[in-house]
Amino acid sequence: MRFVITAAPLGVTAALLAGSAAGSAGCAMGGAMHQATLVGQCAENDAACSRKHPLAPLAIGAHFHPDVSAEIAGTSTPNLRLESVAPDILSVEAGDLVGRQSGASAVLISTDDGSVVDFIHVWVAPVTQITLSRRDGERVSGTVGLAVGEDITLEPALWNGPQRLAGDQDLQWTVSDDHAVSVLRDGSAGRRRLRARAPGKATVTVGLGDSKATLEVEVVP
């Protein structure tokens, strides 16, 4: 015989508590216990940010910079830390989630004293394709024409089949003729700015392992 009398199913109560948390965080990745959310660290108006893809698998080798918060009745968010259950699949390094190999691992969201507030299962997948987009999200391919002195900012996206992967990856950028086009860093791990320097043609290649994306750039006077 069971002596417990429950006023409402716990799951329902917790889901109600979590409702406002998920709403305030937009497209947040909700925890299994409905108490915490995990999103990417992005500016509100950054269209290319990984906040847009909090539910996507993390690319192998990529870093995801999480922004964790919790909404628990009667308390502000306590001091939280992250811990991976399977560090060989997904590790936590200096607060970042780092994809190590294909698979799934729970990420525990705990207080300083180790009490688990929530957890999220995060998937890791290999990169099968790289695409390039402008900062507004429009995909760029084929040939791009630029006038001398003109810039174009390119954001690479990592894909596993039809799924866009999350995380920042240290990609290899090369240009066939650096007299015509320069590739400049702009403070983001993956993003680059192409500067048209002199009339001519150049091929810009972005590579990661066996995957690569190329873009032909034609610079006119």
Add this chain to the structure above:
Amino acid sequence: MRLALLAIAGVAGLGGLGACNPYLTVQSPAPPGRTARLDQVKNFWGLQRYRLELSRGVAIAITCEHGGPCEHMQVVSDDPAIAEVRSASLGVLQTSFDGEQTAAALVIVGKAPGQTRIHVREKNGSRDVVVTVIAPPAASAVVAAPAAATPLTAAR
């Protein structure tokens, strides 16, 4: 006659042992393609223990109740290298005969394939959970499996 009464009392007492221990309830779903399942193991006398099947890398949240949230709960794993146990904070109230109290929760994580036992003790009882941690399916194995076998393989 006295012997029969003693026997009945003994049977009733043994049967009651199962009811005098805490009950566990799952509070989180399994991720797709992985297992996180807690089942009761019963016999003629009632609930004896729990059986938990968990994929490696997966976590499950569980609450402990015994006429309300378990009091002074202590949870120990025989082999933390296979299944690790953490105390958890679930910020919800549960109603019992003594009024409302915050839920007593724990999280179990599958660390490595194998079998171990977790002991849940609280003020007035205890309960064992036999945990089997299973390896996740290899991606190529799931893709290559025959159609009839795929659902079972993929469910693990």
